[in-house]
Amino acid sequence: MSKAIITVVGKDTVGIIARVCTFLADNQINILDISQTIVQGYFNMMMIVDITAADERFGALAEAIEKLGDEIGVKIKCQKEEIFTSMHRI
Numbered sequence: 001m002s003k004a005i006i007t008v009v010g011k012d013t014v015g016i017i018a019r020v021c022t023f024l025a026d027n028q029i030n031i032l033d034i035s036q037t038i039v040q041g042y043f044n045m046m047m048i049v050d051i052t053a054a055d056e057r058f059g060a061l062a063e064a065i066e067k068l069g070d071e072i073g074v075k076i077k078c079q080k081e082e083i084f085t086s087m088h089r090i
Contacts, residue, residue: 002052003032003081006065010074012043019072020045023065028053043074048081 008020017036024031029049036045054061062078069076 001050004029004049004051004058004078005081006045006047006049006076006078008036008043008045008047008069008074008076010043010069012038012041013073016043016072016074017045019068020047020065020076023068024049027061027064028055029061 006020008016010016021031029051030053031047031049033048034045035047036043038044051058051061056064058080065076065078
C-alpha cells in the first residue's frame with residue numbers, strides 16, 4: 001500500500017471537506033484516517049490516504065490538489081508518507 005499525508009489549512013468556509021473528498025474519490029484515492037478541527041474560524045484537516053489505485057502519478061496529483069486549495073481559498077499540501085515521517089522524526 002502506498003500512503004500519502006494531506007494537510008488542509010485556511011479560513012473556514014462551507015464545502016472544504018466536500019471539495020477535497022470529491023477530488024480524492026474522482027482520483028481513486030481512499031481515505032484511511034481523517035482528523036479535522038476548527039479553531040477561532042480557522043480550518044485544519046489532516047488525512048492519511050491510500051494512493052495505490054490513483055489514476056495519476058503522485059507529482060501530478062500533488063499539484064492538482066494544491067491547485068484545488070487555491071480555488072477554494074485554503075492551503076493544501078500532499079506528501080508521500082515516508083517523506084512526511086522522515087521530516088517529522090525526532
